[in-house]
Amino acid sequence: MPHSHLDAAGHPRPQLVRDPDWRDLSGPWQFAHDDADRGRSGRWMDPDTTEPFTRVITVPHPPESEASGVGDTDFHPVLWYRRTITVPRPAAGRRLLVHFGAVDHRAEVWLNGHPVGRHTGGHTGFTCDLTDAVVEDGEQVLVVRTEDQPLDAAQPRGKQDWRRDPHVIWYHRTSGIWQPVWLEDVPDQHVSVLHWTPDVAHARVRCRVRLAAWPKRPLHLTVRLTLGDRVLAEQRLLTDLQETAFDIAVPALGHGQDLDDLLWSPEHPHLVDATVLVSESADGADDTAVDRVASYLGLRDIGWDDGVFLLNHKPYFLRFALQQGYWPASHLSASADALRRDAELAKDIGLNGLRIHQKIEDPRFLYWADRLGLMLWEEMPSAYAFGTTTVERVVAEWTEAISRDLSHPSIVAWVPVNESWSVPNPALVPEQRHFMDALYHLTKALDPARPAVSNDGWEISAADIWGVHDYTQHAEVLRERYARGPGRRGEIVERWPGAKRLLLDGVRHQGQPVVLSEFGGATFEPAEGAEWFGYDTVATKEDFAARLESLVRAAVDSGLAGFCYTQFTDTEQEINGLLTADRLPKIPVADLRDILTRTSSLGSD
Numbered sequence: 001m002p003h004s005h006l007d008a009a010g011h012p013r014p015q016l017v018r019d020p021d022w023r024d025l026s027g028p029w030q031f032a033h034d035d036a037d038r039g040r041s042g043r044w045m046d047p048d049t050t051e052p053f054t055r056v057i058t059v060p061h062p063p064e065s066e067a068s069g070v071g072d073t074d075f076h077p078v079l080w081y082r083r084t085i086t087v088p089r090p091a092a093g094r095r096l097l098v099h100f101g102a103v104d105h106r107a108e109v110w111l112n113g114h115p116v117g118r119h120t121g122g123h124t125g126f127t128c129d130l131t132d133a134v135v136e137d138g139e140q141v142l143v144v145r146t147e148d149q150p151l152d153a154a155q156p157r158g159k160q161d162w163r164r165d166p167h168v169i170w171y172h173r174t175s176g177i178w179q180p181v182w183l184e185d186v187p188d189q190h191v192s193v194l195h196w197t198p199d200v201a202h203a204r205v206r207c208r209v210r211l212a213a214w215p216k217r218p219l220h221l222t223v224r225l226t227l228g229d230r231v232l233a234e235q236r237l238l239t240d241l242q243e244t245a246f247d248i249a250v251p252a253l254g255h256g257q258d259l260d261d262l263l264w265s266p267e268h269p270h271l272v273d274a275t276v277l278v279s280e281s282a283d284g285a286d287d288t289a290v291d292r293v294a295s296y297l298g299l300r301d302i303g304w305d306d307g308v309f310l311l312n313h314k315p316y317f318l319r320f321a322l323q324q325g326y327w328p329a330s331h332l333s334a335s336a337d338a339l340r341r342d343a344e345l346a347k348d349i350g351l352n353g354l355r356i357h358q359k360i361e362d363p364r365f366l367y368w369a370d371r372l373g374l375m376l377w378e379e380m381p382s383a384y385a386f387g388t389t390t391v392e393r394v395v396a397e398w399t400e401a402i403s404r405d406l407s408h409p410s411i412v413a414w415v416p417v418n419e420s421w422s423v424p425n426p427a428l429v430p431e432q433r434h435f436m437d438a439l440y441h442l443t444k445a446l447d448p449a450r451p452a453v454s455n456d457g458w459e460i461s462a463a464d465i466w467g468v469h470d471y472t473q474h475a476e477v478l479r480e481r482y483a484r485g486p487g488r489r490g491e492i493v494e495r496w497p498g499a500k501r502l503l504l505d506g507v508r509h510q511g512q513p514v515v516l517s518e519f520g521g522a523t524f525e526p527a528e529g530a531e532w533f534g535y536d537t538v539a540t541k542e543d544f545a546a547r548l549e550s551l552v553r554a555a556v557d558s559g560l561a562g563f564c565y566t567q568f569t570d571t572e573q574e575i576n577g578l579l580t581a582d583r584l585p586k587i588p589v590a591d592l593r594d595i596l597t598r599t600s601s602l603g604s605d
Helices: 336-348 363-372 388-405 430-446 475-481 484-489 541-557 589-596
Strands: 027-033 055-059 078-086 094-100 106-111 114-120 126-129 139-147 181-187 191-199 204-211 219-227 230-239 243-249 272-279 289-297 302-305 308-311 318-323 353-356 375-379 411-415 466-469 514-520 522-524 536-538 562-566
Touching (some): 055 078, 094 106, 114 126, 181 289, 191 272, 191 289, 204 272, 219 243, 230 243, 318 336, 318 375, 318 514, 336 363, 363 375, 363 388, 388 430, 475 541, 514 541, 522 541, 536 541, 541 562, 541 589
Parallel strands (some): 318 353, 375 411, 466 514, 514 562
Antiparallel strands (some): 027 055, 027 078, 078 139, 094 181, 106 139, 191 204, 204 243, 272 289, 302 308
16 A cells, blocks of 8 residues: 555545555546436436436536536536446445545435435535445446536535626536546445644644444554654554544654754645554554555644744745636646646745635645645635525535545635625624634634634634735835734724725734735736726736736735735636636746745845
């Protein structure tokens, strides 16, 4: 089995890898629109039903995209997928699982006509156990029904448009299957969830292991942490619980003057390899082994104090761009190579992080952010109407997202709400503010080790970081609003730098870093009649460079804790990226890097 994080590249679940190798189900599937919603009554899930499936789609690309081979952007709420797979019945003591990375928005799954699972939530994954539905002859029919109602404003959708055609800052929809689908053969009793939480200050790592079922007898867990050839820790314990959390001492972290080769940072993204063995005996002999998995983690601490963001207990200035995670030909889906290339490009142009905007990004991208040293803010895709249904959906999906991504060292902040989109009037409607604050506290309950940004942009309530959206195109205005002293203390000069008031009633600064989490947004002058969106226009590359430099210089001179430029790439009609939609830089990479890495002219930033 792989023992190095290097072997996890391209794996759809890179922090929990086991042998035998997984089987990718990406590629051609039979496909059908079901606009009349007749599929259930017509028994389209039955293995002998083939007539409705008249088209072929390339999974995992959404049918609205060209890459899918369908390319139909009209309203089609109900979709059906069908694929024949050849697998034998699992051996005694084994289970056959199918994993879906993400299916928007509801999914039902059948194997050979038997229901094997369902899931609601378009941005997080789920697993179905196929074992009991597998037939003897080895040829199995896997069918998936998905439902994604474009007009349901209570459905978390992020930047997916509810209108037929994209408008303003919203884009073509991504319906149905849009992240990898894959098979895995596992033992009956196996590791289903594995979490790592580093605690550098106390020279330890907290490990949480969840098993697929309650043990019938006590089992031994053995965890081994290595950095290259160096063994950092090994610990064994006995458990009779389905979920076990325990601390692993890492003595090497106790040497405060010799941490450079251990800690994860954008400059030195060291990753620690981990193996977890579940066995019936303490020595983990092969004949008593129950399950083995490989994983990795990064040793780093995140903090904030006195208006400063802290990485490994030292001030660290955030140089981010807003990343929509959207590609012209494939929309929100992407190949492993495309995901890697985005992480590489962000590093190449001098960024140390990206704010993933209105999307729960593919774990294959998170892997490259971990490996290359790219910090990320993870953000919950918003609904656009408040109510009980919105609350239920957002809470469920956000909880799943944090659980899935908790162990990635690249994620340094959580953003449950953006610009009040799921809570349109928190200043006027008490229950909306309660929900927004509840999401902050839910986030902190699930992961107290990272800051929660709560409502990013404006109408800030409970939050560990104050994210401000300010699209002035005048550097002198930025300097005035976020003057080095007041900005550092959170005493913002203007109450309304964006579309809404910055702070809700009763909110006071308590040392939170202030980050200019959206700014800039200039675009080249569009062609006459072209559909476009931006915050200002410039005529030439020289004008673009000058505008970018003036705004970035003002941001780094201000005493803010960091900035996030809008945006990383052009996205549909929103053509205000540092790169084009095809990932080409608008000015030379060297110039972008020089501007984005600029330090304060007033001293240390």
